[in-house]
Amino acid sequence: MSVTLAIDAMGGDHGLVVTIPASCDFLQKHSDVKIVLVGNAELIKQALIEFPQAPMERIQIISASEVVLMDDPIEVALRRKKDSSMRVAITQVKDGLADAIISSGNTGALMAISRYILKTLDGVDRPAIAAAIPNEKGLGTTMLDLGANSDCEPMHLVQFAQMANVMLQVIDGIPNPSIGLLNIGEEVIKGNEVVKRTGELLHQTNLNFYGNVEGDDIFKGTTDIVVCDGFVGNVVLKASEGLAKMMSGLIKHEFNRSLLTKLMAICAMVPLLRVRKRVDHRRYNGAVLLGLRGCVIKSHGSADRFAFGFAVDRAYEAAKNRMVERIAQAFVVETTSL
């Protein structure tokens, strides 16, 4: 079976400079893939000239005259830019012309347009954003929701767990992923009301529910999946990015202090690079928008060629293994069994 991936070629901080090389890399690695590049056709063609070895018979260019900017309000992206590369790419999935869409554009716009064009799966109240975060075990802890839903009811969190459960089976090949509910521990009051009720509901499902986990369990890799509302998830994700950036900034600063410390940096290069590789967020690039009638993958806005390739790979795995159909099935089974 061949897989067709629609790529918002203009999206993200870098646009074509990243999306075109990464697409060509991917086509060369996977002979069963076709890529639909959506955006300014002239500029795309021009960018492709630099990749004469690219299999042009598996590349299709679809023109879109507008681009959703990273700071465009959702309303502008959704209502005014009706010929944006993002929207036209999503429409490819809606029309059955592509199996998945990948964009590095504005997350809010991507979710809003995807919901509008693709609609939500039956039984799913709220789509959610799921992504893997590097953990101590050298694997990724998949966390959701990362910002689509700031106020959640217990049933929404249970649905997030159900969707992520299918996603990890399909994309990561984990047969029965463990699920943790993000909570606070030994402090005065254990968890808020929504989380307490969610715990009770999760125990009643047939999911592999581990129970409550705390903030540090994300990085310990205590469970494969960590479920929380989009407010908490987004704050944790950004705080972690902020801390990691501060740490690496400090390390760079201290090694750049003098000629002597620069020499020390050269001496310590190998282990430090190994550390960086192990927690390299680029390898975990590609958040999945779950709960839609179509496979939508969000790449980090600042993703480079290497990172974007990982997002494309997640889209490929999800599409090839029919993630959306399997989530839909899980919700049908769930509903009939209740």
Add this chain to the structure above:
Amino acid sequence: MSVTLAIDAMGGDHGLVVTIPASCDFLQKHSDVKIVLVGNAELIKQALIEFPQAPMERIQIISASEVVLMDDPIEVALRRKKDSSMRVAITQVKDGLADAIISSGNTGALMAISRYILKTLDGVDRPAIAAAIPNEKGLGTTMLDLGANSDCEPMHLVQFAQMANVMLQVIDGIPNPSIGLLNIGEEVIKGNEVVKRTGELLHQTNLNFYGNVEGDDIFKGTTDIVVCDGFVGNVVLKASEGLAKMMSGLIKHEFNRSLLTKLMAICAMVPLLRVRKRVDHRRYNGAVLLGLRGCVIKSHGSADRFAFGFAVDRAYEAAKNRMVERIAQAFVVETTSL
């Protein structure tokens, strides 16, 4: 003016091994301080023998027969262990025999017993836990609440801001600290309902309200204070501890791989130690329980002699500069001005 500090000598993972040496260190540095050591009097006396240079005339020992364990449920700590070192130490403050109390014990128990014994200040609906987190600027970002209140109303968050405002003026000498409201940014929905309403209320106060901040702003040091509910605060704090631990674990692991990498570690020691020093959480030890009729400082359970000293120092600054009275005044002014 002399300051009397009550110390729960038995609290924390290490108890006397940490509290006694740190108390003796502190007394030697501050001639205007008296310390009341609360706990098993025999064991305290025995531990003091190792510090013959300690100014015994400024040390008082008060006996308490029980100890709140780190995993004691709050009910046990509060209702059954009525002669715990924690409770007896807090009672010193209640009875006007000490100006502040420091404990490394169980946070939940410390908050519950403090609320029960000391009561809450007029105008304060909910006490909160505030602590500083190291940021890029080399200062601390004070964050609250860190786990006392998982479900908050907008007015509670406004009160947290008001209390932290006084705390930073008093303890850190920042005349008009800037206050950020923790929120999520460009994602689909900007913030939950409570946060939106809190922002409106904070704009109406005379506080130096910066506006919304995101997770990474905590580590950028965008504002002096970051306000959030105790659920989010606790998750972020623990996630950050988890990430920092993972990073330092990975660095150690990579430098310990072989004799060669161990040699590299020696070469890189100076800059790496400087980084560690700059983000050393021990220097930020000492969370403040705000909103009580008495000054209560929580030291990290695993604090060592060095870290515990910082918690004692925060208690000393808060007591000397009459933090509790000034918070009380701020709430009187606030109430009459409304």
